[in-house]
Amino acid sequence: MAKSISLTRYLVEQQRGHTGPADSPGAIPPQLRLLLEVVARACKSISLAVNKGALGGVLGTAESENVQGEIQKKLDIIANEVLIEANEWGGHLAAMASEEMEGIYVVPNRYPQGEYLLLFDPLDGSSNIDVNVSIGTIFSVLHKPEGSGAGVSEQDFLQAGARQVAAGYCVFGPQTTLVLTVGAGVVMFTLDREQGSFVLTQENVKIPEDTKEFAINMSNMRHWGTPVKRYIDECLQGVEGPRGKDFNMRWIASMVADVHRILTRGGIFMYPWDKREPEKPGKLRLMYEANPMSWLVEQAGGASTNGKHRILDIQPSKLHERVSVILGSKNEVERVTRYHSE
Ligand code: P6P
Secondary structure (H helix, E strand, O other): OOOOOEEEHHHHHHHHHOOOOOOOOOOOOOHHHHHHHHHHHHHHHHHHHHHHHHHHHOEEEEEEEEEOEEEEEEEHHHHHHHHHHHHHHOOEEEEEOOOOOOOOOOEEEEEEOOOOEEEEEEEEEHHHHHHOOEEEEEEEEOOOOOOOOOOOOHHHHOHHHHHHEEEEEEEEEEEEEEEEEEEOEEEEEEEEOOEEEEEEEEEEOOOOOOOOOEEHHHHHHHHHHHHHHHHHHHHHHHHHHHOOOOEEOOOOOOOOHHHHHHHHHHOOOEEOOEEEHHHHHHOOEHHHHHHHHHHHHHHHHHHHOOOOOEEHHHHOOOOEEEEEEEOOOOOHHHHHHHHHHO
């Protein structure tokens, strides 16, 4: 039995490799290593709360709305508080931003300020909580911009996804699995509940460039734009149609679970613009859903666009801005993107 490698050992070894410039791929400076260990510990706490379910009195809604105008689940708020409390005292962060909070959370003066910015969707897929379907925490790490002075503002967060220094998610499903990139590929750690630690279970994750599986909410079909309608229609025509093969469909309505499947066996995930709210570019949020997932997918050899542009190149103008998302197996994403340009 190969000796198991814990998350701590993995991060220490990556940090040891940090001899060159701080931004060389895979380098993990000490403060970033601390940040990732703290986020992983917070994910363990969230996993425990999620796994209690009805026994922990954590199901159901919190009778409050978040900045997105969505009814908050009790676990949304619990997960948000866990991440704030775990990260605010360590001295590695200047501020945090969350789907559940309108403005940024600046580290209080009673704690030392660090150089990193942490963004997260504390519990993505909340509609699945009460029906016991996989959900997850998504996080993204940026550097505080050089020369931004002592303070920190929302403007400091508005960086393109290509500037992330770390990104990942923790999926709370049959296993609790932490998936991470620091720019040197994608690794996966499974929570060993007996030891209480994340153990390395997959290195060098690769998404097949082709697939026979698409993920989209089909109930929105009549609202989609022509390119997406064309792509899905061709998939549905199967082996007799222009694609010459049959396709399968999955839609878990939990981006973390759908993306985890794609990282594990390939596929294409789409939450495209549709005409229900034409002024909105899409449903999903750029900064703490699309950007971290897009970096993970690209690091695993996949692709991610908004139909026209690489998502990681998009310059954000607002913290909670939304984006159309088409990500997964490279050749399929390129096909859908090509259809948008034709
Ligand atoms: P719909 C969850 O609420 C979420 O933000 C993503 O995790 C998921 O992919 C999507 O929304 C599901 O949206 O419209 O199918 O319920």
